[in-house]
Amino acid sequence: MIYREAGQFKTSYASDQAIFAIPQDRWFVAVAALAAFVVPPLAATEYWLQAVLIPFLIYSLAAIGLNLLTGYAGQLSLGTGGFMAVGAYAAFKLTTAFPHVNVILVFLLSGLVAAGVGLVFGIPSLRIKGFYLAVATLASQFFLVWLFNKVPWFVNYASSGTITAPNRSVLGVIVTGPNATASVRYLTALALVVVGALAAKNLVRGRVGRSWMAIRDRDIAAEIIGVRPLRTKLLAFGISSFYCGVAGAELVFLYFGSAETLAFDITLSFLVLFMVIIGGLGSILGSFLGAAFIVLVPIFLTNAPQAVGLHLPVALQKQFELMVFGGLIIFFLIVEPRGLARLWQIVKEKLRLWPFPH
């Protein structure tokens, strides 16, 4: 009833090809985006912003990056943590070398650095496919983390080997560092993720995205119809690493405040890959849903027993959380192998017919 398309006619190519073709969708997304910019900074506590929303946004951006590569271009990668580390360390080096450069620009530049590194590590993808490629990208994960741990230049010769986000302001507002308020950091992360998601959505609808999907679905066929594998695959690696690099820089500058290489170890790569798989391969919305699932469900499981008045010892609670979380992942993959984005699609189809399904 509320979601009925009947009577909506598209009279131009522009309206037919819009990202959100149905007005209800358009309104919903516009209101949601507006609410995301207005409500949390006014209403959310610091805990919500700092421990829940900021990591959710940052991981969403990383998941979008990996989804472009794995979900759209079909190149399985376990190097996400390494590319995020490149972004983080590049941002640190850039902002300490050029303190007056706008920190948002620094994020984008470090994304470019990560893209360059991604291009290099994407080269094997021309010869290696599938799970073998995953193993090859694993090498980048271990090599990059080892490199940042080994060469003290990357941490400006700090004896502890940690990088710390300095205070940097944009237009007079402190955005990074310990003195930046959680609201400002949240808004920065949100703005970047909104722009990133919009760009990614347009990218995958256009020529580039179609060539990625052609390569994903059958690379030989794609080659025959004129998609150049070299350029397409490397572009996927480059753009994906750009997103991951920006997300990595944000992770240190907007979320952690300071970090060591351990923050970018293999578990981070797996985490982002799980977000993409659970959220839905080949779906921008799925990246957000997957990030929400992976970030929020453990927090819920940690706090749920207490909320119902059950005081378990923390160790038991943590183990309980891991078991339930693992169980939930398996459950969702069995019930809906195509991810949470597919669930959302099903809900939308049901809504179209509601309340008269027959």
Place this chain on the structure above:
Amino acid sequence: MSLKTLLGGALAVALVAGPMAAEVRAQPKEMFIPLLVYRTGPYAPSGIPIANGFVDYFTLLNERDGGINGVKLAWEECETQYKTDLGVECYEKLKGKGPTGAALVNPYSTGITYQLIPKAPVDKVPVFSMGYGMAAAADGRWFPWVFSFPTTYWSQASAVIRYIAQQDGGVDKLRGKKIVHIYHNSPYGKEANPTLETLARQMGFELTLLAVDHPGQEQGATWLQVRRINPDWIFMSGWGVMNQVAIKEAASKGLKMDHFIGNWWSANESDVVPAGDGAKGYKGATFHAPGTGFKVHADLFKFVYDKGKGGGKKDAVGEALYNRGVVNAMLSAEAIRTAMTRYGNKPLTGEQVRWGMENLNLTEARLEQMGMKGFTHPIKVTCEDHEGNGPVLIQQWDGKKWTIVSDWIPPMRDVVRAKIETAAVEEGKKAGYTERDCAKEK
């Protein structure tokens, strides 16, 4: 409604309700102390005894004395798995709890400490990284909110080198000796390196630094290298599962165990027991005695364990890291007590507790009162010196228990303090702090 819609709905509720549940339950007339613990994960063998020691001492204070000067202590544990992101989440969740907010925070991880140091002046919660964390922060003029008493990694490294010199018959005998430092490849493990390098230059011993990557289950290559170097002494900054593996490897390679010294996070029962007899002779640094032979332990049994309120198993009381937890809790409590002499016997804010920490003067008499005479060393903290420059003991594993085999070994303050002050200026300027004038504080 189909299963899938039901699922979607349930998931949405769970996602939104999750963080809501983290909201606060406050009680009046209590002081709240957040505990970041790790009872699971690869560092659990080290994390469990510390957490138990800490909680048991606070339970003891509440049960025996009714808290500190009538103010009961409240705490909540939060599992970090020694991971920095979980640590930050825990800190954010717990920092505002209790009627006056968190009194102080013990991060129990150098990684998490580095995260919390910049937040401390903003949130007004002092960071108490007892014997760990950033050594440079021991200069209170630059880092007023961070405390690392009774000592730091740098002081410890210098004391261990002094001990080695004593064993070898004098500082001049160190020239040409080969010393290997095996360290956890993290901010924690790297912390001792600059001091060791300085000392190597001054005293002329040959230093080799060997990193072991997290979590440290695979060390075969490292120990092959050690055997090739054939060092006179091995010093280790390990943590969690890395310690057991290292000690087992050293034993199996036939290295002299009594020339193998762990720092104070590498010398717990759980580290040596898995290596069996091979671990006999292994030494470790500490700043308190092992065992249960002190009055405070009798009290812990009487008021905590006999009432069934113990945090862990009764026979784990007195383990090296358990006792470390007790010392940590005692120092926190004494800092709060000191703050109460100025601000009155009521729940205090983090800012007030900070004053108490800075003016802590733990005397021999006070230690005796608490049943801890000989258990640990007196400390005096000042505005300039947040470390107290406490001396170090060396303990040795005899196959069944730790025994103290040295006197209190003072660190080389002339070397370490100068390094701390230089590093404090450097780190402080990086963070955009200004030096405060300690003459004006009182």
